Each structure stands twice: as structure tokens, then as C-alpha cells.
Amino acid sequence: MKTDTSAVNIDRDIGDFHYKVDYGFDAGVGLNEGVVNYISDVKQDPDWVREFRLKALQTFESKPLPTHWASKDLEAIDFSKIRYYLAQGQRSKRSWDEVPEDVKRTFERLGIPEQERKFLAGVEAQFDSEAVYSNIKKAVGEQGVIFVGSTEGLKEHPEIFRRWFGKVIPIGDNKFSALNSAVFSGGSFIYVPPGVKVKHPLQAYFRINAENFGQFERTLIICDEGSELTYMEGCTAPKFNTATLHSAVVELVAMPGAKLQYITVQNWSQNVFNLVTKRGLAHEESEIKWIDCNIGSRLTMKYPGVVLKGRKSRGEVLSIALANNGQHQDTGAKMLHAADETTSNIISKSISIGTGRATYRGLVHVPKHLKNCKNNTECDALLINATSRTDTYPAITVRGTGNSVQHEASVSQVSAEQIFYMQQRGLSEAQAMSLSVNGFVNDLVRQFPMEYSVELKRLIELEMEGSVG
């Protein structure tokens, strides 16, 4: 294979624009108790939330950066230079018309609601700290589905919200979950009542508009007994010269028999540190599936997990990571088996281009005295250039008999013969490469909902432009 590493220029124009916005609320730069109290004041948090935030701030400050195993690049984040809260107003607008013209322009340039509104049951768009637009189709609302911002959720549905909030991912889970717990704003709260099957996916878009801004959305989704839901999120940010931080916490709860699917297409610009904690709690015979596609950001650290708490529950992570020049996609999955007959499946595919680095980090845990637990893990890495890098760091613990766990990984590259074959059929080298890469991820992408597989394929084609030749 050719090992040419000439500069790869990726067209990131899709999300690369930003507007001057007059922010009505601005917590300034840096993080201290004052900032946390300011956020609580502005959001008129109940006391328990304010206490939760202040406690989390202490935890955040006491925890060291996890650089003993994670990338030293984390040290490049200057927490004292980040803006922790920016917003124009407090309530999300209920209809698209009420959204301010300039903010609307941002989302229209992203091509979000206009094209996809028809399909989608509801859209929640988050602009910097707060959701600006939120709508849910009548039909879904009539089924009793709650789909609101996290602030609204904790105020209007405290009986559900408080029961699960911070339970799947406690404050002290890691340094960044603590940070999010201290300064969270925005994100979605969804409750699907028993037996309700939401036919169309609910969607959220996240966008960072301000320089030096940290986005800390908090999402909590609860699917009650026997219900079904698919949720999709997309992320973009314009290019700024300084680093931007996105540190979300997403908690999912699948009650007995529920099916919950969470899809992410992450396309942050290359200055974003994307440090996200995502975990689901699966009760008896329920299923939680994470579909996680990481294409953007400077450094992503994200290991969606499922705690398989109920008998016969099932967890799945399908992950695609594309690491281009200067990017490090440190992604993976965690499967914590805690009941008999639980099954989990992890399939990870990564592509490293130019100087990009893709890392798979996984954790599979089967404690003792469990029976008939099964895990299957497959990690495939594709290297495009000689300077590309890929790593695999799984950790698997199995106690006792009666379980079966298998892990397999492979590393390969696009074969010169394949490229040559396609070239002699009239394709350019870049087209051939793009086709090969799409072929590599195809069996995984096919499992995604149609709109997303189309979007993902287009993004991969875009990333592949100029990576060879």
C-alpha cells in the first residue's frame, strides 16, 4: 500500500461558521463555587440540585486527571480558561418560529430540521448551554412520552427525574462526570411510559458556538416496562483556535422488557476535547444498544457501557471511529454483567488516516456465581497510512464457570490489489480508497437506521478526500 502522508485537508465547512450572539447569561471564565452558584441561581435550581452541584465540584477538584492510563493530551485543557455557562434565555422555544433568527440560521446551515423534520418525531437542539428549540410531534406527546430539556425535566417531573438522576453514573465515577455534575445545563430528559413504542427516532443536535466554551449537557432517558425508543444525537462546532471542551453525561434506564437504542454521530471540529460518560442500566429482559460514531474532535474519550442488572438483559455497543490527522479517538465499551443469562456484544471498527490514532479500550466484567453470561467482542482496525496508529486495550475479568467470553481483534490495511483492481475499472485512487473504507464499515453501518447510515457514509467519504494520492 502507498504510504504517502501528504497533508490531508478535510472539508469541515459543514459546521464551520459561527455568529456573534448576545448572551443574556454568562458565567464568565474559570470554575469555582461562585460559578456553580451562578448557574444554580440562573436556572433556579431546587436546593438538592444545588447541593449535588457543589458536592460534585469538590469531587472534580479532588480527582487527578487520569493520565496514568489516558492520553497526556488531557493536560492541554486549561480548566481556568473555560466558560462554563452561556445562554440567551432560559426557556426553550416551543415552535421553530420563536427561535431567534441568528440561531435559526446556524441550525439551518447545518441543515438540521428543514430536511429531517418530516421524519423525526421530535427535535431538541442545544446551542451552547441551553436547548433553543424543542418540539415533539403531537402523536408522541399524546402517548404520554415526555421529551424536554434536563432543567425542565428536573423541575416538572421530579418524581421520575430524581429517582434515576446520578444513579447510573454517580458524581465520582470519573473526573469528567464530576465536572459535568457540577456545571451541567441542557441535554434531554425523556420518559417513555409502559408499553409505548415510539415509532420514529427522537433527535437532538448539539452545537458549540462560543470560543473557549465548555458544553456540559446532561441526558437522562427512562424507558418504562416494555417500551421502545430510539434516540439520536449529532454534534458540531465551528473551528476556533483555542481548545473547547465537551463533557456530557448520558444515563439510560431500561425497565423490564424495554428496548432502548442510543445513536450518536459526533463530528466536533478538531479543537474539541470530547470527554463523555455514557452508561445504561438494563433491567430484566431489557435491551440497551449504543451506536456510537466518532468522526470529529481533537481527543475523544468515550466508553459507552451497560450495567446488565436484570436477568436475561442484553447490552450492545456498535462503534465506528475515524481518526484523521491530529485526532485521537479513544473509544470503546464497558459491559458489566450482574445477573444470570445476560448477554453483551461489542463490535468496534476504527480507521486511522494520516497521523490519526484510534484506540479501543474495553472492559468486560463477569463476577462470580453468575450462570450463562455471554460476551462477544470484536475489534477491527484499518490503517490507511504509514504514520497512522491504532491501539487495543481490552480488560476482561471472568469469575467462575458457566460463562463464555471471547474477544477478538484484528488490524489490517486496504490491500494494494483491491485499489489497483478498482482503479483499472476507472475509479480514482481516492474513490477506490473511500469505497474500500466504506466496505470495511459496511456490515456495521447496515445495522444503523437508514438516515444515519447515509449520513455516515457521506461523512466518511468526506474524511477520505485527499487522504491518498
Added chain:
Amino acid sequence: MSYGTAVLEDVTQSPELNSDIVSAPQKAAHDLPAWFRQQREQGWREFSALPMPTRKDQAWRFSNVAALDLTPFRLGTAPSEDEQAEILERSTALNGRAGRLIFANDQLLERDALPESLRKVGVIFQPLERALIEHEDLVRKHFMAQPAALGSAKFAALHRAQVRAGAFIYVPRAVELELPIEIFHWLTSENAAVFPHLLLVADEMAKVTVIEHFRSFDKTAPGFACGVNDLIAGRGTTVKYVCAQRWNENVTALQINATNVERDASAMSLNLHLGGNYSRFESLSRLVGEGARSDLLAVAVAHKKQEFDARTLQDHVSPHTASDLLYKNALTDRARTTFGGLIRVEPHAHFTDAYQKVRNLLLSDDAEANSMPGLEILADNVRCTHGATSGQIDEDELFYLRTRGIPVKTAQRLIVTGFLTEAIQRLDEDMIAAHLDRLIKEKFASA
């Protein structure tokens, strides 16, 4: 040989016998080279300066670091004459060998020299102390020249400060040894500490097989072993190394290996781990020349509360190299095993073929197997795969054997033995394989 007794005297008269291993370094005999004595001091400084590992260190994840309390251990003293006689009698393993060294508590008890034909062509097989004097340049060039890259830098430093027994082997260009070289290390007294060392240098096109036996004289006396073996596989050589570890089950053991595989050379190692309450071994295989190949094999049988901790690095430095790892663990009772392995393909090491496979067979509900098979690939045109499985005896296989009239226990044992044998057979050394199979059977019989 002419100097056999002199060697014994040198060692047995060491003034620091019975000293606490963590509060003072070993005093080197006055006739050892100055650079070696500096190595000791340097080792001691490093040992004192480096922190004890904790579970938070990635290289010690899942490992029971509390087992590494070294305060009770003392440098072992020479065994009594009766004990010596019994050790010599019990130091049997293979039916044929090229030569043999027997150490007990780091004291040389016996040396079966190589046959005249091998000595004539320049093969060297000597106790380390002797080689330090007679082959100073060769030893100095390679003595602990590889870094302890897999977590045990502190213990490698301790070894450097305390080493006093071991073997030096040199096989000259194009010389092939038909029979294996055997080295025995015995622990004899309560809380004795030993620091077995092996340095093997194989010159171009040479062929050699070495087996180290680690054994306890007493069935229960606690002890500590901190061994280092460095293997230099020169161009085009075929080097096989076997470690047959069956310390008693109160011994804490560390074994640090580094293998350098040069152009077109083939190195194969097999680590059989049966003994110890806590036994950790680190294998670093560096493929430094094109066409180099390294096979890393290991078998562990863990029962009761035993813990085996294996860390490996297949470091592909040069393009066109291959490595293949197969580790097999059978666990029962409350035993724990940890495997932490990494295939690292350095930048420019294109056209690498690297494989890594760990398989855990769990035979009880309280056994725990941890696997961390890792890859770091910084080159392309690489074929790498790794796999880790954890499972139990296949019910169908068991049923089949029972329908043939084989009792459950026997059937289980047959299946487990079959599972482990796969790794041993890869060594392709029938005599050694038969010995290792015997050791495994003995362990099953003792349970």
C-alpha cells in the same frame, strides 16, 4: 574441571549471608570486576528510589501487589550437607542433557560440564561469577542490558543489587547443541531469597535449548525468588528457552525475561507455572532484525489461592518480523490469573505478522481470570490479531468421554490436560514436553 571448588568457596564465604534483602545490597566478592560492583550499587540506588507498584499502575492492574511484601526474606544460606546430598539426588528432570548447573539458595552445588566436543568448539556454560572473570567482555556487553519494561523495574534493580548465582551460556557461530542445557535453582530454608540469573548469548547460526527448573526443597517453607533471564538470539540462530517453575505454594516469585531476536533468528520460550502463592513473570520479546521470529508460550495451572500474573510485550522494532503468543491457563478453587499482553509494532516496522492468544479454562465458581490482550500499531502493512477467551469444560466433550465409561474426574482431567498440551506441543521438543506433562500430572495428583 580445575576451578570447581574455588567457585564454591567464593560463594559460600560471602560475608553478607542471612542479611535482610531490602535493607542492604549484596557485597560483591572482591575479585569481581569493578563495573559489576558499580552495577550492584546502581541497582541498589534504583531499587531504593523506585516506589513499590500499586494496582493503579497499568502494569500492575488486577495484580495482588500486597503479596510483594519483601520484609520477611533473607538471603539464603548454604544448605546442610545432608540437604545438599538430597538436592543433588532430586535434581533430575530430563533423560539427556548437554550440561547442568545446580544451585540451592543461590549457592552452586554441582556443575556437570559440557562434553569435551562442545568445549573444544568454544561453547561456554559457566556459573555467572566465573564468567564475570573469564569472559568479562561478553558478559559486560549483555548483562542486564535490556530495560525491565513491563512494570518490574524496581525488582530488576533489586536483582541487580543482589544477584550472586546464575549461569552464563555462549554458543559460538554455527555450533548446534543437540541436547538441552539444564539449570536447577532450589530454595531450601525458611524465608530464603534467591536471585537466579541467566544470560544466554547465541552467536550467528547457533542452535541451543535451555531449561531452567525452579524448585523448593521444603514443601511449605515460604521464600522469595526474583529471577532475570536475558536471551540474545544472534543472526540466524534457533534459541529455545523453557522455564519449569514449581516452587512450593508459599513462595513469592518474580521472573523477568528479555529476549532479543536478531535478523532471521527464531526464539521460542515456554513458561510452565505450577508453584508459588504469587508468581509473576514478564516476557519482553524484541524483534530487532528482519526475518526475526518469536514464539511465546505459557501454561499455568492455578489452584487453591494461587495467583499467576503474566505480562508480555511483543515489540516489533524491525520490518518483516513475526511473533506468535499462546498462553493457556487452567484455574480451579479460588485461584486467579492475569494476562496483560501487548503487541507493539514500532513506526517503520512494516510487514509485521503478530498474533496473540490467551485462553482461560475456568473449573470452579470462585476462580477468576483477567485478560488484557493489547495492541499498539504504529506502522502499516501489518497483520495482527489477538484473541482472549474464557470458558469452561465443554459439556458435550465430557458427556462423550463418560459414554466411553470414563469417570467424571478422569474425564475432566483428560480434557484439561489436552487443553494445556496444545501449547507444550508447539515447542516441538518431545523429551521436554514429556517432562512438563509429568509435572502437570503431578500437580493434578497432589490436589
